[in-house]
Amino acid sequence: MRFITGLCKRIFGLLLHLYPTKFQYEYGEELQSDFDRQLEEARSVSGWEFLSVCLRELRDLPVNLLQTHLEKKRMYRFLHSQSFRFGWRGALAFGLSFVVVNVLDMVVNTALAKFTIINFRVWMGDAPQQSWDLMNIADNVLSYSVASIVGGFLFAALFTGKFRFWKTANLGTIGFFVPGLIYRVLLYSSNINFSWFDWAMNAIAGLFLGAIVGLRAESGRRKFALAGAGAILYPLLVNFSFQLISSLFPPAYPGITTSTEAYRQVILGFMVVGLFYGFLLGSILGWGRKTNVLKETNNERVSN
């Protein structure tokens, strides 16, 4: 633990060099000593507390760096706005969790599939094709549950921190799990294999994510609009990002995609979609918060 603490301090010290020289000169020492002290205190409390300090810094440092570099310029006001900060937080939280969920799902699913096939053959002998598909659903549901829980918790840790952690973690887990579950059940319980199937399933996932964001909207029409926007945007983004990534990083051997390349493409693809979607989600939440305050202020002015 002492080695990790030392390493984190060193990394933070190196990251401080990314600030403008004047800022480093004025605040560098205070930043470093406060971070060191926070880490030491967190270490004595628990491993979770230690991790929270690191995650919080990882989340906030990029925006603060940008803000410090761009201040006095037109971008400053935008970067300082609540909607941008929420947007960034949402993008990072959702993007990373999205990648973790999907990569973890692939890894766990692969491991489970191997395990299940061996047992299944011993247990059932020559099982009909339909039963194989059912076993596939079980594998997928199990692996996606594990991945969704991890993803939901990571999302909550990055997006809200300790405040409303459990509520966000639950929402995140359900948000990741339900679209994935629908997708998998339909995929393995039917023989549908059309090219539009992925589009349709992504639309369901998008509808669900849009509906989650829409829960915070005031009017029913707005809720439907957000859910609809999610259903349209999400499949478009997923397909566009995968097309873009496969054209930017084509497989080394045409026709043969090695597992490493597949993983790389999937990670990049999910990262692009996740960041965009997360930014949208965070911005809407941040923007909603600010407009509520402004509306109340305006109402008060009118009544006066």
Place this chain on the structure above:
Amino acid sequence: MNIKGPFMVTKNLDDVSPLTETTLYILVSLVPGPLHGYAIGKRVRNLSENRIILSVSTLYTTLKRMLEDGWIERVGLEQEPGKSGRPRKTYALTERGRSILAAEKQRLQSLLALVKKQTAGRGI
């Protein structure tokens, strides 16, 4: 509403209000007296009952902006009792910072009055 500070140009409150939660909490934490950066972070955490935990980068980026806007000032160095190492820079509210806080307090009070008036007797 206009805010006047001792050395600042008159600035409209609409440009700074509503304050972000971080800014508001930092201003409030400095009301009892000057504090160094780390103590500000701690006090914000206590005041918000662990709801707002500032990362050090956010804390110092906000402090820098508030210093430049003249809302706070550096008032000296403080050696913490029982701690070795270099003394820490301490920050205090300026007159302008107090005016901003007073204006924000007034805004929040009128908001609260409005909410109370609108929800009175309606079970909310």
